[in-house]
Amino acid sequence: MSLKGKTAIITGSNSGIGLGVARELARAGADVVLNSFTDRDEDHALAAEIGREFGVTGRYIKADMSKGEECRALIEQAGACDILVNNAGIQHVEPIDTFPAATWDRIIAINLSSAFHTTATALPLMRKAGWGRIVNIASAHGLTASPFKSAYVAAKHGVVGFTKVTALETAEEPITANAICPGYVLTPLVEAQIPDQMKVHNMDRETVIREVMLTRQPSKQFATVEQLGGTAVFLCSEAAAQITGTTISVDGGWTAL
Numbered sequence: 001m002s003l004k005g006k007t008a009i010i011t012g013s014n015s016g017i018g019l020g021v022a023r024e025l026a027r028a029g030a031d032v033v034l035n036s037f038t039d040r041d042e043d044h045a046l047a048a049e050i051g052r053e054f055g056v057t058g059r060y061i062k063a064d065m066s067k068g069e070e071c072r073a074l075i076e077q078a079g080a081c082d083i084l085v086n087n088a089g090i091q092h093v094e095p096i097d098t099f100p101a102a103t104w105d106r107i108i109a110i111n112l113s114s115a116f117h118t119t120a121t122a123l124p125l126m127r128k129a130g131w132g133r134i135v136n137i138a139s140a141h142g143l144t145a146s147p148f149k150s151a152y153v154a155a156k157h158g159v160v161g162f163t164k165v166t167a168l169e170t171a172e173e174p175i176t177a178n179a180i181c182p183g184y185v186l187t188p189l190v191e192a193q194i195p196d197q198m199k200v201h202n203m204d205r206e207t208v209i210r211e212v213m214l215t216r217q218p219s220k221q222f223a224t225v226e227q228l229g230g231t232a233v234f235l236c237s238e239a240a241a242q243i244t245g246t247t248i249s250v251d252g253g254w255t256a257l
């Protein structure tokens with residue numbers, strides 16, 4: 001499968017799943033635009049390195065996905081957007097009654113509203129190009145819930161709903177919109193949750209991983225960023241041209257329970 005000549009923008013892609021997805025799209029031939037809110041030499045170097053490794057153009061554009069105008073500027077600055085992967089996301093684990101309101105707002109902005117702003121700006125470019133793929137990285141928490149993750153679960157359910165609306169509004173066009181729902185993937189985001197979970201559940205690290213994190217993942221294995229990237233590449237393929245408005249779980253059986 002070749003995505004040669006396509007430009008893919010992946011939000012929140014200097015780490016974790018976004019980086020894994022960017023690498024797999026580049027491996028499939030797409031020019032990639034990496035993004036995060038920082039503007040360090042190493043961010044630009046990372047994109048250039050992916051470009052060199054896979055013989056594509058690798059660019060990095062700084063934009064803060066908590067700000068609507070920067071989400072829109074990311075797409076505008078890229079100049080083309082055949083593949084849009086809305087991946088940027090943050091997490092906070094705390095009971096509702098003490099959950100800080102500012103953190104709620106930030107999670108909704110980065111994990112949900114950013115996808116609205118990028119999609120709104122990307123759709124005219126996709127329509128002009130006559131082809132488009134939107135891949136939203138939701139979560140098993142876009143389909144199920146867990147305690148102490150109110151903002152995250154609300155945002156991810158929102159992403160799944162937004163994906164369906166995007167698919168319906170583009171249904172007669174050569175554009176698809178789908179959401180990937182990963183279970184646990186060992187990335188910096190998950191690594192950062194471990195101390196919080198240890199505190200909330202009063203458990204040591206290994207017990208939290210086995211009993212809390214992977215308790216709902218029947219495979220008892222973390223999914224990998226390469227598997228997420230491969231799923232995104234599939235959704236960009238011709239075989240997936242009639243797959244739109246749906247979710248694909250990559251969760252080791254979580255949602256089958």
Ligand code: NAD
Nearest residue numbers: 012013014015016017036037064065089139184185187189
């Ligand atoms: P991560 O922390 O490794 O990566 C998150 C990325 O988002 C980073 O590149 C970070 O720089 C970027 N980011 C954060 N705030 C940003 C902002 N304001 N503007 C721009 N970029 C910003 O986390 P990850 O695990 O790779 O998560 C990526 C996505 O996958 C998230 O949407 C997350 O909810 C989702 N997800 C992760 C898992 C998992 O187990 N890791 C499971 C399900 C869903």
